[in-house]
Amino acid sequence: ARLANQIAAGEVVERPASVIKELIENSLDAGATAIQITVDKGGVKKIKITDNGSGIAKDELALALSRHATSKIKDLSDLEAIDSLGFRGEALASISSVARLTLTSKPQHQDTAWQATAAGRDMAVNIQPAAHPDGTTIEVLDLFFNTPARRKFLRTEKTEFNHIDEIVRRIALARFDVSFTLTHNGKVVRQYRIANTQAQNAKRVAMVCGQKFIEHAIEVNCEHDNMKLSGWVAKPSFARNQNDLCYSYVNGRMMRDKLINHAIRQAYSTLLPADTYPAFVLFLQVDCREVDVNVHPAKHEVRFHQSRYVHDFIYSVCHKALLSINN
Numbered sequence: 500a501r502l503a504n505q506i507a508a509g510e511v512v513e514r515p516a517s518v519i520k521e522l523i524e525n526s527l528d529a530g531a532t533a534i535q536i537t538v539d540k541g542g543v544k545k546i547k548i549t550d551n552g553s554g555i556a557k558d559e560l561a562l563a564l565s566r567h568a569t570s571k572i573k574d575l576s577d578l579e580a581i582d583s584l585g586f587r588g589e590a591l592a593s594i595s596s597v598a599r600l601t602l603t604s605k606p607q608h609q610d611t612a613w614q615a616t617a618a619g620r621d622m623a624v625n626i627q628p629a630a631h632p633d634g635t636t637i638e639v640l641d642l643f644f645n646t647p648a649r650r651k652f653l654r655t656e657k658t659e660f661n662h663i664d665e666i667v668r669r670i671a672l673a674r675f676d677v678s679f680t681l682t683h684n685g686k687v688v689r690q691y692r693i694a695n696t697q698a699q700n701a702k703r704v705a706m707v708c709g710q711k712f713i714e715h716a717i718e719v720n721c722e723h724d725n726m727k728l729s730g731w732v733a734k735p736s737f738a739r740n741q742n743d744l745c746y747s748y749v750n751g752r753m754m755r756d757k758l759i760n761h762a763i764r765q766a767y768s769t770l771l772p773a774d775t776y777p778a779f780v781l782f783l784q785v786d787c788r789e790v791d792v793n794v795h796p797a798k799h800e801v802r803f804h805q806s807r808y809v810h811d812f813i814y815s816v817c818h819k820a821l822l823s824i825n826n
């Protein structure tokens with residue numbers, strides 16, 4: 500069992516940041532509104548995520564750690580219309596096959612918390628009582644301790660932490676309604692409070708992307724048929740020489756999608772100096788039956804059933820916004 504999980508881990512667990520992405524997505528799927536992320540030594544030594552979500556019942560703890568066990572999809576037709584971030588049931592099993600994972604959880608209706616760990620070749624799950632408020636904590640120690648080849652690909656503590664920071668920033672932009680705290684080596688590095696108004700949303704964007712970005716940003720908000728595009732595009736005068744402020748989301752899922760990036764770049768095309776990049780934070784909402792997220796294990800890419808239509812929608816909304824100002 501451990502070996503099969505380690506092979507699967509190759510697809511989803513690349514580095515500490517990918518572990519953190521999967522764990523935060525689980526917390527969000529569980530309806531958490533407060534998520535604390537604590538890491539030591541760039542996440543290689545320790546990753547700990549605590550949420551106030553729905554928790555996992557005692558008799559489901561073992562299942563949560565086993566492969567292809569997901570509570571989010573009941574049958575194949577659900578796969579056609581995925582509205583949760585997770586659905587493969589692979590993350591926890593994969594992570595616990597390449598690290599020392601402890602899962603502690605208490606659903607509201609349960610009197611006490613229980614803690615689960617899986618160990619050994621057969622990944623036998625051990626369960627014991629624990630103390631924990633409503634919600635879940637997952638602790639991941641010594642990532643890749645048993646897969647030296649994988650460990651060799653890890654970079655410096657600083658680089659690994661930067662990847663983690665980037666993931667937390669990306670997710671913080673997707674969920675204004677959730678608070679996030681990121682602590683590294685005992686120091687609080689990021690603190691994003693819950694934002695309830697558009698002004699507070701903009702403040703969070705400023706915290707993540709910089710005050711300059713928001714000062715140079717044009718707000719976008721447009722609906723057409725079943726599609727909606729909202730967010731901020733920076734004026735061309737804010738051109739960057741890196742693509743470090745390109746944030747796009749489809750139905751709340753962060754993306755690095757060629758089609759979306761292409762549409763946005765095209766909207767800027769004649770407005771940007773050569774070799775520069777636009778800056779944007781954009782949220783696309785489409786009917787979840789119009790989009791297939793089951794394309795890539797890390798779920799960065801999507802396939803739109805009507806891709807040309809989506810592309811042109813994004814292009815025209817951004818283009819119009821950019822033309823509405825004279826730099």
Ligand code: ADP
Binds near residue numbers: 569587588591
């Ligand atoms: P997936 O997210 O694809 O379903 P995972 O391996 O990431 O698979 O998680 C397995 C299961 O464990 C989930 O389906 C969910 O039921 C449960 N789970 C994991 N993390 C949490 C959490 N933070 N809060 C509540 N349930 C969780």
Ligand code: MG
Binds near residue numbers: 524584585586591
């Ligand atoms: Mg998951």
